[in-house]
Amino acid sequence: SQKIEQNSEALNIQEGKTATLTCNYTNYSPAYLQWYRQDPGRGPVFLLLIRENEKEKRKERLKVTFDTTLKQSLFHITASQPADSATYLCALDPTDSWGKLQFGAGTQVVVTP
Amino acid sequence: DTGVSQNPRHKITKRGQNVTFRCDPISEHNRLYWYRQTLGQGPEFLTYFQNEAQLEKSRLLSDRFSAERPKGSFSTLEIQRTEQGDSAMYLCASSLVIGSSYEQYFGPGTRLTVT
Numbered sequence: 001s002q003k004i005e006q007n008s009e010a011l012n013i014q015e016g017k018t019a020t021l022t023c024n025y026t027n028y029s030p031a032y033l034q035w036y037r038q039d040p041g042r043g044p045v046f047l048l049l050i051r052e053n054e055k056e057k058r059k060e061r062l063k064v065t066f067d068t069t070l071k072q073s074l075f076h077i078t079a080s081q082p083a084d085s086a087t088y089l090c091a092l093d094p095t096d097s098w099g100k101l102q103f104g105a106g107t108q109v110v111v112t113p
Numbered sequence: 114d115t116g117v118s119q120n121p122r123h124k125i126t127k128r129g130q131n132v133t134f135r136c137d138p139i140s141e142h143n144r145l146y147w148y149r150q151t152l153g154q155g156p157e158f159l160t161y162f163q164n165e166a167q168l169e170k171s172r173l174l175s176d177r178f179s180a181e182r183p184k185g186s187f188s189t190l191e192i193q194r195t196e197q198g199d200s201a202m203y204l205c206a207s208s209l210v211i212g213s214s215y216e217q218y219f220g221p222g223t224r225l226t227v228t
Binding site for chain 2: 004032034036041042043044045046049089091093099100101102103104105106
């Protein structure tokens with residue numbers, strides 16, 4: 001069966017350091033992968049999309065890599081700030097139907113001053 | 114505000130009652146999605162619409178669930194004969210599927226509690 005796995009333990013990190021989150025998937029061959037941020041009691045907010053032919057993508061302090069051989073994506077937050085504290089979700093479209101997303105359970109990031 | 118809106122934000126109902134949620138997507142978006150999220154889990158896909166056509170329904174969506182998107186604008190999700198297992202956050206999202214843009218914009222969700 002198709003599965004998306006993210007670190008279930010919260011990631012506690014000091015302000016200014018780089019947070020690295022992992023998303024592993026099995027039994028998929030996705031054309032693209034997305035990362036979202038979710039704050040408590042709110043809906044997810046889109047951050048980045050990376051395609052299968054892209055190895056790396058950046059947006060401000062965020063960087064995403066996509067290794068289709070390892071079936072893994074890494075999400076980095078550089079120079080982390082307390083405002084980056086949230087749960088980060090990775091999502092795949094299992095049928096490449098442009099929108100029917102399957103999400104991982106998310107990894108909570110806590111950035112302390 | 115031009116984002117996705119959902120109403121109500123919270124709903125408490127007794128088991129066996131029917132409930133209906135509304136989602137107003139971003140106006141120019143042609144796709145609308147419904148997801149369900151329980152504590153500690155990511156959102157689970159329920160169904161989606163391309164304009165007014167419902168294109169796919171998840172196996173999670175039992176016969177007690179029905180969704181509509183009349184005229185391709187707002188959407189409603191109805192749950193009949195609610196059960197305690199229906200307690201969750203119901204999220205709506207919309208997107209404009211054109212070219213290579215696939216990101217989804219989520220609403221704040223409707224939290225359902227079935228007592």
